[in-house]
Amino acid sequence: MTLSGAKILVECLKREGVEVIFGYPGGVVIPLFDVLYEEKDIKLIHVRHEQGAAHAADGYARASGKVGVCLATSGPGATNLVTGIATAYMDSIPMVAITGQVATSMIGSDAFQEVDITGITRPITKHNFLVKDVNDLARIVREAFYIASTGRPGPVLIDVPKDVLTTKTEFIWPEKVELRSYKPFFKVNQGQIKKAIELLEKAQRPVIYYGGGVIAGNAGDLLTEFARKHKIPVTSTLLGLGGYPAETSDPLYLGMLGMHGTVYANYAIYHSDLILAIGARFDDRVTGKIDEFAPGAKIIHIDIDPSSISKNVVVHVPIVGDVKDALTELLKYDFHVHTDAWLKQIEEWKKANPLTYQQSSQVIKPQYVIETLSRLTKGKAIISTEVGQHQMWVAQYYGFTKPRTLLSSGGLGTMGFGFPAGIGAQVARPSMQTIVVAGDGSLQMNIQEMATARYYDIPVKVIVLNNTYLGMVRQWQELFYNKRYSAVKLAKVTCDGKECYYPDFVKVAEAYGWWASRVVDPADVEKALKDLLSQEGPALLDVVIEQEENVFPMVPAGANLTQMIGGLA
Amino acid sequence: MQYTLSVLVENHFGVLARIAGLFSARGFNIVSLSVAETEDPTVSVMTIVVDGDNRVVDQVKKQLNKLIEVIKVRDLTEEEYVERELALIKVGVNATKRREIIEIADVFKGKVVDISHTTITIEVTGSEEKVDAIIELLKSYGIIEMARTGKIALLRG
DSSP states (O other): OEEEHHHHHHHHHHHTTOOEEEEOOOGGGHHHHHHHHTOSSSEEEEOSSHHHHHHHHHHHHHHHSSOEEEEEOSTHHHHHTHHHHHHHHHTTOOEEEEEEEOOGGGTTSOOTTOOOHHHHHGGGSSEEEEOOSGGGHHHHHHHHHHHHHSSSOOEEEEEEEHHHHHOEEEOOOOSSOOOTTOOOOOOOOHHHHHHHHHHHHHOSSEEEEEOHHHHHTTOHHHHHHHHHHHTOOEEEOGGGTTSSOOOTTSTTEEEEOSTTOOHHHHHHHHHOSEEEEESOOOOHHHHSSGGGSSTTOEEEEEESOGGGTTSSSOOSEEEESOHHHHHHHHHHSOOOOOOHHHHHHHHHHHHHSOOOOOOOSSSBOHHHHHHHHHHHHTTOSEEEEOSSHHHHHHHHHSOOOSTTOEEOOOSSOOTTOHHHHHHHHHHHOTTSOEEEEEEHHHHTTSGGGHHHHHHTTOOOEEEEEEOSBOHHHHHHHHHHSTTOOTTOBOOOSEETTEEOOSSOHHHHHHHTTOEEEEEOOGGGHHHHHHHHHTOSSOEEEEEEBOTTOOOOSBOOTTSOTTOOBSSOO | OEEEEEEEEEOOTTHHHHHHHHHHHTTOEEEEEEEEEOSSTTEEEEEEEEESOHHHHHHHHHHHHHSTTEEEEEEOTTSOEEEEEEEEEEEEOOHHHHHHHHHHHHHTTOEEEEEOSSEEEEEEEEOHHHHHHHHHHHHTTOEEEEEEOOOEEEEOO
8 A cells, every 4th residue: 555654644643552642733743634534433633732742742641641742833833842851751641742844855954843853852851753764654653652652651753754744655454563772661670679678578657659650550559559558558659649549537648748748758858767658759859869769768769770779878778669569569569668657756747737728718829729729620620730839739628539540740840731731631531521730830831722611512621820920939939039039029909099900810801701700709719610610612820819828838948858848837 | 990891782873872861960980981883783882890889889870770771880990800091192202212111012012003203103002000001101292192092891700
């Protein structure tokens, strides 16, 4: 069968099981969009900015576990994907980004809309390809999906020159992927499992610290089973939330650790004598001052990426492999972990230092909004966040009960991620209530995607926690820069002596054809949220909150985990 | 401490850029790097000399292994291996001192590869230390210019 490169590419995507592409057209990729025009099996979601395409593909992948696909033209189309690709790379999200490129004969000539996108994305992709010959195209697409989705997942970029899209050749589907230099499957080492069990049996104060690897590895159930079988307390990174169900009354549940973690999670880590790290990478936001991280603890580390092991902290028992396999092995053995006294201690810490905030009847507290949202949705909605204070309040006050329900840019911290990612998630899981929690700063970074949600009737809900500030930077300036609020004020609340909002998110949303409303009185929050959630189409709620609320507790950068400010009894 | 790594990679365009990029992005220090095809034209070998402590080099090895196009990373440092460097050294010299320089080259089993009224160019191969030693000796005569390869290495046996 002789087909054009564009047809071969689309045929390959179908065979890889791709159902949705988030894309934006442009000169050199018209041949590809021309094929997609009549393609029934792949839904093309045309976004309003390429960055939105990358984040939407990322959100699609996080919510579904499948590979997300985004598509852009050469030059500026490709560079607009870069932030989205870097975001996916830092959080190990399986994604394939396809970019158009100028014709092979023009490459290197500074042609119109030419950019060396494989060069630009080399440090932020798991791998990338420039397709120089249409005969390599099918094999490359196959390899790209294989690389993106196996081992430690990550984004892969395929750069396709225009003439490769238009040249015809015999289509041959490679049945198998054979890469002699890429072997992502590791068999869990039994000797290491036994060593881990020896340490667990000896431990007095063990803690499980897990991260996004548990979500990526679909190992939430096994983790929960293992922790409950041996009564080991569990703390999570931001990206792990939902892996172990949130329930404050569960004596094993510690919530999130780190810079804005709970007091008891940070105390537990600091005082533990054994940390079982699962699919987590000891990021600086988690460890605080690295030399004083868990000073008395031995560390067992389960991770699929050998380079994660002993990168930031010295690991005593590394277990390289899929977290699911490792937990399955650990669950085969009967052994006893002594945690009764330890759990009693943790219970005291929990009682003395719960997550807390000052409620107000005058002004809406953001924590209250998230608590109410958590209660109304029973912790079962998909919550996509932007980056900043609201993101931390979601992590602290939303009780995630299922994996793949928190979507957040943890590693790169990308403002502008949450809204398009929420759109992608809603497309991936149409039956799930999908809610974007945004700050007034972040939402404005990709607000154009409101048109996408309206056009395709994607019923995503947006809650803006509007404090008229870049709240997290303002908080740092308040605490560490003498309240010198440089470049953080986003809106003055009065115009010509009258109260006003700008942008007026309600008017903006309405201009895009959305349902929108605003709430300013704490007494109205619950009803306003219910109204929002009952809307059939895309809908936005602008929540005017306390302007200078802080996220506490907080471990200042460079301090150890016990040196928290705020939230202490 | 210096570590010598022998890295087998796919002979694709862009592989060198990936490896160089990895070193610069993670702040690893390359002392020297040499690349060439192996007996299998689809495979290249890179000999990389890295400076750093044990932990840094451990990360370097893991990060290299993580690159999709890296087939194998071998740390030769702890093993028995042979290594060679090649240097071309041009020394400014007149007829009176020429004899002395040729004698020095002989001691190091070097070769005279070019000669003019005012210069003489020596080729020398050997371990890094040997090449360093002859350079040190020739300095006093005035080295005009010099080119030196990175180290290449193979395991013994």
